[in-house]
Amino acid sequence: MKLKEILRDVEVLDLQADMELEISGISCDSRKTKPGDLFVAVKGFESDGHKFVAKAVEKGAVCVLCEDMPETDIPCIRMANTRVGLAAVSANFLGRPAEKLKIVGVTGTSGKTTTTTLIRELIEKLTGEMCGLIGTNVNIVGGVETEASRTTPESIEVQQLLYDMVEAGCKYAVMEVSSHALCLSRVYGIPFEAAVYTNLSLDHLDFHGTMEEYAKAKALLFRQARHGSVNLDDEYASVMLEAAECPMMTYSARDNEADLVAKDIRFSAGGVRFIAVSDEGLDTVKMRIPGRFSVYNALSALSALKMLGLPVADAAKALAECPGVKGRAEVVPTGTDYTVLIDYAHKPDALENILSTIRECAEGRVVTLFGCGGDRDRTKRPVMGEIAARYSDFVVVTSDNPRTEDPMAIIGEILPGLKGSKTPYKVIENRPQAIRWAMENAQPGDTIVLAGKGQETYQEIGHEKFHLDEREVVRDVLAGKA
Ligand SMILES: Nc1ncnc2c1ncn2[C@@H]1O[C@H](COP(=O)(O)OP(=O)(O)OP(=O)(O)O)[C@@H](O)[C@H]1O
Ligand SMILES: [Mg+2]
Numbered sequence: 001m002k003l004k005e006i007l008r009d010v011e012v013l014d015l016q017a018d019m020e021l022e023i024s025g026i027s028c029d030s031r032k033t034k035p036g037d038l039f040v041a042v043k044g045f046e047s048d049g050h051k052f053v054a055k056a057v058e059k060g061a062v063c064v065l066c067e068d069m070p071e072t073d074i075p076c077i078r079m080a081n082t083r084v085g086l087a088a089v090s091a092n093f094l095g096r097p098a099e100k101l102k103i104v105g106v107t108g109t110s111g112k113t114t115t116t117t118l119i120r121e122l123i124e125k126l127t128g129e130m131c132g133l134i135g136t137n138v139n140i141v142g143g144v145e146t147e148a149s150r151t152t153p154e155s156i157e158v159q160q161l162l163y164d165m166v167e168a169g170c171k172y173a174v175m176e177v178s179s180h181a182l183c184l185s186r187v188y189g190i191p192f193e194a195a196v197y198t199n200l201s202l203d204h205l206d207f208h209g210t211m212e213e214y215a216k217a218k219a220l221l222f223r224q225a226r227h228g229s230v231n232l233d234d235e236y237a238s239v240m241l242e243a244a245e246c247p248m249m250t251y252s253a254r255d256n257e258a259d260l261v262a263k264d265i266r267f268s269a270g271g272v273r274f275i276a277v278s279d280e281g282l283d284t285v286k287m288r289i290p291g292r293f294s295v296y297n298a299l300s301a302l303s304a305l306k307m308l309g310l311p312v313a314d315a316a317k318a319l320a321e322c323p324g325v326k327g328r329a330e331v332v333p334t335g336t337d338y339t340v341l342i343d344y345a346h347k348p349d350a351l352e353n354i355l356s357t358i359r360e361c362a363e364g365r366v367v368t369l370f371g372c373g374g375d376r377d378r379t380k381r382p383v384m385g386e387i388a389a390r391y392s393d394f395v396v397v398t399s400d401n402p403r404t405e406d407p408m409a410i411i412g413e414i415l416p417g418l419k420g421s422k423t424p425y426k427v428i429e430n431r432p433q434a435i436r437w438a439m440e441n442a443q444p445g446d447t448i449v450l451a452g453k454g455q456e457t458y459q460e461i462g463h464e465k466f467h468l469d470e471r472e473v474v475r476d477v478l479a480g481k482a
Contacts, residue, residue: 014076014077017076017077025093037061039056039057049082053070064111074098091159101165103193105177107177109200110198111300123174126318191398201350212239227307229306271288280311350448355388370396378413394426396434403460408429411429432468
């Protein structure tokens with residue numbers, strides 16, 4: 001493709017290249033650069049792409065897009081922000097796939113994976129069209145699942161996934177949009193048909209600094225959407241509504257003023273049930289995932305379908321058939337007189353939500369087993385400890401993904417949160433052994449909550465991923481193997 005097409009609508013400051021130059025690929029990681037590529041030098045957190053221009057040229061790059069002019073003989077284009085540039089040239093190079101799909105974006109601290117999984121199921125059920133998915137657990141293109149690298153990947157990968165979806169015949173796509181992605185232009189230039197805001201709570205302050213900045217980051221999504229919906233019960237709903245540059249609808253489980261309201265809510269260990277009240281009427285909603293947050297995830301999914309112009313009544317009916325989401329309030333079959341439940345909660349509000357839900361419908365004790373991730377926001381560690389103690393009858397403190405941090409040091413930062421309470425606890429650093437201990441000491445009617453790993457089937461220690469699937473550990477303990 002000619003450089004002039006790749007730079008369509010891209011604002012450049014300094015052009016030292018022939019616009020007729022032929023470009024055969026885009027790369028921003030010199031290890032992946034191929035002959036004929038346009039290499040985009042991006043300033044990262046760990047490394048700066050400008051340092052790898054020479055490497056990229058060695059690998060055959062024929063042109064560089066940069067913020068600072070590098071020492072090189074090959075043609076260069078300078079622009080203010082190459083993260084924006086990377087998104088724009090990737091989209092142009094792939095024929096702007098986002099414009100060939102109806103895309104739903106979901107943002108919020110918690111509920112993105114659950115809600116996007118539900119929205120995809122509902123779109124396919126109601127329209128019969130294929131819907132792609134980009135998320136934390138998996139990416140789905142034309143019905144084929146591939147493992148995901150992060151909640152919202154780099155723009156070059158997002159554009160490639162959208163392109164593959166179009167090629168595979170998808171008419172719709174739904175994606176989790178993290179606050180990092182919005183700040184780092186990973187979804188730059190994507191015209192979302194509908195955007196949904198779930199909630200905001202303590203997380204990522206290592207990146208955003210304050211909750212206000214974190215909220216502002218999320219609100220960016222509503223500046224590139226055609227329709228938006230907001231959880232009116234959330235403290236930061238007004239930030240989203242004020243920043244929006246599109247028509248906005250609201251949903252609530254409390255406020256009758258909202259456009260979509262959950263009434264007559266019923267909870268059980270197996271799920272939730274409520275009446276959805278909207279300008280389309282009253283519709284009964286049933287969902288097979290327990291918890292108060294599941295009412296909100298159902299409302300956010302229904303609001304997305306409504307913004308796509310699909311009837312709430314049909315969406316509500318289809319929701320009842322949706323299976324649960326892997327690693328989200330997932331009950332592991334044990335055949336014993338106690339329950340083992342796996343949940344991805346690894347943030348204070350998510351842990352509070354899942355434990356308060358379990359507390360509401362548990363017969364026996366609530367036994368919580370959890371840890372905190374290494375090389376991540378440390379402020380939440382004692383908070384998680386305090387929440388686990390508040391909602392549990394017994395707590396087992398263990399490792400999550402320690403990464404490069406000392407596992408016992410992480411546990412040391414969690415314990416102050418437990419020390420203030422009367423809830424008994426035990427420290428077992430090795431996670432499989434902690435799970436075995438919890439099961440061997442279970443009492444009839446207990447619910448053992450394995451929190452934090454969710455769908456993950458590995459443990460990150462140092463820079464390596466070691467296989468660890470909690471479902472397998474539970475089975476091995478039951479079989480007397482572990
Ligand atoms: N709407 C919600 N509000 C609060 N907590 C929720 C909500 N939905 C799910 N949770 C809890 O948070 C956990 C994570 O949910 P989910 O994976 O859907 O969130 P996410 O936004 O995708 O998280 P991440 O940012 O890690 O991708 C669940 O396992 C559940 O405990
Ligand atoms: Mg997610």
